[in-house]
Amino acid sequence: xxxxxIGAGGHAKVVVDAAEAAGHTVVGVxxxxxxxxxxxxxxxxxxxxxxxxxxxxxxxxxxxTRARIFSEYMAAGFTPATxxxxxxxxxxxxxxxxxxxxxAGVIINTGTRIAEDCILNTGCTVDHDCLIGAHAHMxxxxxxxxxxxxxxxxxLGVGSCASPCTSVGKWSVVxxxxxxxxxxxxxxxxxxxxxxxxxxxxxxxxx
Numbered sequence: 443x444x445x446x447x448i449g450a451g452g453h454a455k456v457v458v459d460a461a462e463a464a465g466h467t468v469v470g471v472x473x474x475x476x477x478x479x480x481x482x483x484x485x486x487x488x489x490x491x492x493x494x495x496x497x498x499x500x501x502x503x504x505x506x507t508r509a510r511i512f513s514e515y516m517a518a519g520f521t522p523a524t525x526x527x528x529x530x531x532x533x534x535x536x537x538x539x540x541x542x543x544x545x546a547g548v549i550i551n552t553g554t555r556i557a558e559d560c561i562l563n564t565g566c567t568v569d570h571d572c573l574i575g576a577h578a579h580m581x582x583x584x585x586x587x588x589x590x591x592x593x594x595x596x597x598l599g600v601g602s603c604a605s606p607c608t609s610v611g612k613w614s615v616v617x618x619x620x621x622x623x624x625x626x627x628x629x630x631x632x633x634x635x636x637x638x639x640x641x642x643x644x645x646x647x648x649x
Contacts, residue, residue, distance in 0.1 A: 444467050444495045445466040445495060445523055446490055446520070447461070447470065447498070448498060448501060449472070450471055450473025450481050451477065451501075453502060454481060455482055457501035457525055458471070460527040460544075468484055469494065470484075470495060471485070472486070472487055472488065472489065474488075490520075495520075497521045498520045498541075499522065500541065500559065506595065508561075508577060509559060522541030523541065524539070525544070526538070527547075529546045530544050530548050531549045533551040536551075536552065536555075537554070537556060539557040539558035541558050542556055545561075545562060545565075545566075547565040548566055548568075550567075551568060551570045552570050553571040554570065554573075556574045557578070560575075561579040561580065562580050563580055563584070564583070565582055566580040567585045568580070568585075568586045569587050569589075570588045572591070573590075574596075575591075575593045575594035575596065578593075578594065578598075581597070581602065582600045585602075585603040586603070586604045587603075589606050590604045590605075590608055590622075591608075593609070593612030593613070593628065595612055596610045596612065596614055597615045597616065599615070599616055599619070600618045601619045602618060602620045602622070603620075603622065604622035608623065608625060608626075611626060611627045611628030612629070613628060614627065614628060614630045617631070617633035620635065622637045623637070627639055629645060630643060
């Protein structure tokens with residue numbers, strides 16, 4: 443696949459590296475004026491105009507920004523592409539939405555449903571029958587037991603974990619190393635062991 447990558451920061455480096463390991467051809471990297479002039483040997487340009495690509499992926503870690511840009515490119519008629527590192531271990535009957543990125547060392551077990559434009563970062567694990575909403579981001583080494591539900595736009599910090607059949611409401615942020623043992627509300631910063639809501643997130647800060 444001829445892949446257009448939107449974003450030119452550190453996360454974009456990981457996406458480009460995984461995409462090329464999976465056999466995709468990166469035909470363009472679109473960044474901001476403040477970004478470096480090249481990314482892993484690819485020139486960073488300011489616009490996708492004139493680039494012939496089969497699909498695009500938004501390689502930006504911030505969920506709200508990624509969701510906005512994903513919607514803009516979809517509205518412009520671009521086709522979202524899913525990038526999966528070849529080291530992925532995936533069970534049967536798993537659904538992975540368009541535009542999602544799955545990094546090295548990820549394990550996804552049977553019956554799980556992952557929506558569009560998500561990030562499953564390095565070494566995270568998802569057990570059976572989980573539901574992960576659009577634009578969510580699981581940080582490195584985050585872990586879900588079976589039957590966990592992550593709402594749209596949820597961010598799980600590095601090393602966080604969720605007990606079976608728990609849930610996190612949409613656009614909430616779960617801090618690094620937190621342990622989710624009960625349902626967590628929408629649009630909240632949640633931290634600790636066990637994880638508890640620390641403060642609310644204004645709606646304008648999410649999707």
